[in-house]
Amino acid sequence: MRFDGKVAIVTGGARGMGASHARGLAAEGARVAVCDLLDDEGRTLAESLPGARYHHLDVTDEEAWQAVVRTVEDTLGPVDVLVNNAGIVHFGGVEEQSPEHFRRILDVNVVGTFLGMHTVLPGMRDRGRGAVVNISSAAGLMGFADGIGYVTSKWGIRGMTKAAALDMAGTGVRVNSVHPGVIRTSMGEGAAPALFADQPVPRIGEPEEVTRMVLFLAGDDASYTTGGEFPVDGGQTI
Template sequence: MSEFHGRTAVVTGGAHGIGAAIAHTLVKSGLSVVVADLLDAEGAATAESLGPTAIFRHLDVTDEYGWRQVLDDAEANFGPLAVLVNNAGIVDFGGIESESPAMFRHVVDVNLYGAWLGMHLAAPRLRANGDGVIVNISSTAGLIGYSGIAGYVASKWGLRGLTKAAALELGDAGVRVCSVHPGPIHIPMTAGFDESMAAGQPLPRFGEPAEVAAMVGFIVTEATFSTGSEFVIDGGATAGMTLVEPTKAHGTWQ
């Protein structure tokens, strides 16, 4: 049972995919949840499906006023804030030479600045409440490099670093801050990807949103001595690459 049973969580990018799965998991753990997203119809439907302990609020994560409204509504409807999940994110397929300056800036604004803004405004509330958890949804792109998505990689490495800085600053208030690093997951963002890209992983498949949500639920409810930590859920993709299948001969591995 969550130590935050009966308190409030805000999940950005909560309308569908990983965010919706996280919202579902947190409601099951006893939290009330604000589903925050730009997608009004999908977000409202997701919140309705979660029952009376969930509401939807429109949010552009780069908008400070919008953040303040969402946090105020969360506490007005359900009580003190306990959990913030920064899940909202976008990707643009452009490398160093091809990505426009405007699009690079937009990706970083949503994925990194948006998360920072939420933390900046939520942290005083969590500090006042004497505890809480912030979970930042990064990516394996925050652990290794990928070509062709320069802005996304930069933003997700930045989010990983921001998580560690926040963990150092907020630990004295009893607030834990962790990052989650999914690999390929079945979500709208990856709908156009060939699933053969997962063939080289130790677990050769795409993950499911519910699997990421289970990791977030564990961080919130069970991982009470973890902060500044990276939780990787990628089918083993970042473990390395098997170059040669080992064979056993004459009692030795060759």
């Protein structure tokens, strides 16, 4: 199996796409640290996966990141894979979005992703191996109306991925971003069908379809791939 003996952290792993990524990694042999704010859902999921543990983690909290990564390394082992998946959305255009919502989106989506890499990458660099997969969005490849904060945050994740991939040059550590289109989760389900009706694959996507890309980038099949951006969006961004 592709992740036999490997340790993976998945943020926002209690439900939606994060839960799918955790299931996919565990099914291929990884010991997964499911990290989220949703303790009941996260614990239930971790108990159902061989070798998995649940950790309460607010990705915006730097000290919590340090504590969780220490505990994961003590209990499961050194981290081989980090999937920065936790994210939030508040809709609103440039005139309507409150500065509080704008700041909160950037805090969770951008600062949370930065803190994950900032905490985990030094160990990966020292060990000379590791893969980070940052979950951006189709909104990180194009503009959308009524999503000023979300679009800004997802472009931020895409740029941060390339900067970090260059920082890790020559170390054996790879960093890539994945850009889902409209996906059937609590976040994506409310999207208007018009958003995907005209795309080349004219339907909503399933979390498992994104998981297959995440697993590819997290594993050795992607050994020559870093700093890349990978749409899983039914062709929405062509």
